[in-house]
Amino acid sequence: MPENNRTRLLIARKVPAAVxxxxxxxxxxxxTDADMDSQSVVEFCKQHDVPAVLIGKKSGLQAEHIAALPASVKIIANASAGVDHMDVAFAKARGIVVTNAPDALTExxxxxxxxxxxxxxxxxxxYERIMRQGWGKSFGMTEMLGMRVNGKTLGIVGxxxxxxxxxxxxxxxxxxxIYTDIQRAAPEVENGATFYSSFEDMLPHCQVLTLHVPGGGVPLMTKKEFGLLPKGAVFVNAARGGLVDEDALYEALTSGHLFGAGLDVYRNEPNVDPRFAGLDNVFLTPHMASATVETRDQMGFTALDxxxxxLDGRPALNRV
Known part of the structure; x- marks a missing residue:
């Protein structure tokens, strides 16, 4: 195949048409028209000597896959912010650049x-379930009351x-x-938010708590941390399911310690613990935080950038 028509990129996950x-x-x-698995990515790269690969969760590359890649591969691009589906350190050791799309998903x-x-x-x-079931019964002044958001204290982790x-x-x-992080942000970045150097010290002040940190091996939220939240608090997670001990969360929701929860991520996706579906006080979504046309296009375009x-010999824009 002539050089100017040579395949220079494998897109191993289904992407929007514009991308x-x-x-x-x-x-x-x-x-690809369907997400490839890791071994299929390795075999394609061997057969076609492509210098670039765009992967997704299903086509995640661990050390054994990266070790099998041909020397032609110069970059593994991710169209998401997270890179927990691959061995970044091993890729770096092989001289392969790993990139992500940290800004694309923010808004x-x-x-x-x-x-x-x-x-x-x-x-x-x-409320939505009541309407779909036909409503048919007016609610009195003391029934089906929610929690006011205005005036509440929101704790942000990360x-x-x-x-x-x-x-x-x-x-x-x-x-x-209020927020906690590894270090305090600059005053102009804080924009009036209050910093807590200790996660545990912050929790008793959080009427609503939301997580915005990378996933890890050990849960951040266990029975201890849920217990430190004030009674009647709300817990929100659109970060990573692995941050949460789901048994502890279920206990906090069913005991009445938490008023409710809003969850977009889970420990065993897409096979979510069915107990949560049976709880009225949990709002559940299927890992859709970035699911807009504009954002998914931008994620893909960032990976291509x-x-x-x-491939042009310039530094990556979003090197991990």
């Missing part, structure tokens, strides 16, 4: 986090791009914002 069109035009990319994820806050506080799941964007939205709803930079 696929650009990839085909700019890189003569092979674009939509922050919007969605506020949706979860509002829906959990105002019992949206229950004050990065998304955490700060959530803070701005919460302040627009008249919420007081990184590929273009590396």
């Amino acid at each position: 696929a069109k650009r990839a085909e035009t700019e890189f003569h990319a092979f674009v 939509c994820t922050a919007d969605f986090s506020m949706l979860l806050v509002l829906a959990a506080c105002r019992r949206a799941s229950e 004050f990065g791009r998304i955490g700060r964007a959530v803070a701005r939205r919460a302040q627009g709803f008249g919420m007081r914002v 990184n590929v273009a930079a590396v």
Whole structure:
């Protein structure tokens, strides 16, 4: 195949049409019509000597897969912010650049986090179910009451791009914002939010708590941390399911310690613990925080921008 028509990029996950069109035009990319698995990615790269790969969760590359990649591969691009589906350190050791798309998801994820806050506080799941069942009964002044959002204290764990964007939205709803992170943000970035150096010290002050940190091996929220929240608090998670001990969360929701929860992520996706579906005080969504046309296009375009930079000999825009 002539060099100017050579496939320079494998897109191993299904992407929006606009992203696929650009990839085909700019890189003569092979674009899959269904998410490939890790071994299929390795075999394709061996057969076609492509210098760039765009992967997703199903096509995640661990050490054994990266070790099997041909020397032609220069960059593994991710169209998401998280890279927990691959071994970044091993890729770096092989001289392969790994990139992500940290800015693309910020605004939509922050919007969605506020949706979860509002829906959990105002019992949206229950109200919507009542309407779909035909309503048919007026509610009195003391029935089906939610929790007012305005004036409440929102605790944010992780004050990065998304955490700060959530803070701005919460302040627009008249919420007081407190946060914890590895270090305090600059005053102009804090924008009136109050810093707690200790996660445990912050928890008793959180009438609503939302997580915005990367996932890890050990849960951040266990029975101890849920117990430190004030009675009647609301818990929100649009970050990673692995941050939460789901047995502890279920206990906190069923014991009445938590008023409710808004969840977009779970420990065993997509096979969610069925106990949560049976709870009226939980608003559940299927990992959709970034699911808008604009954001998914931007995620793909960011990955392609990184590929273009590396293949042109320039520094990656979003190197992990």
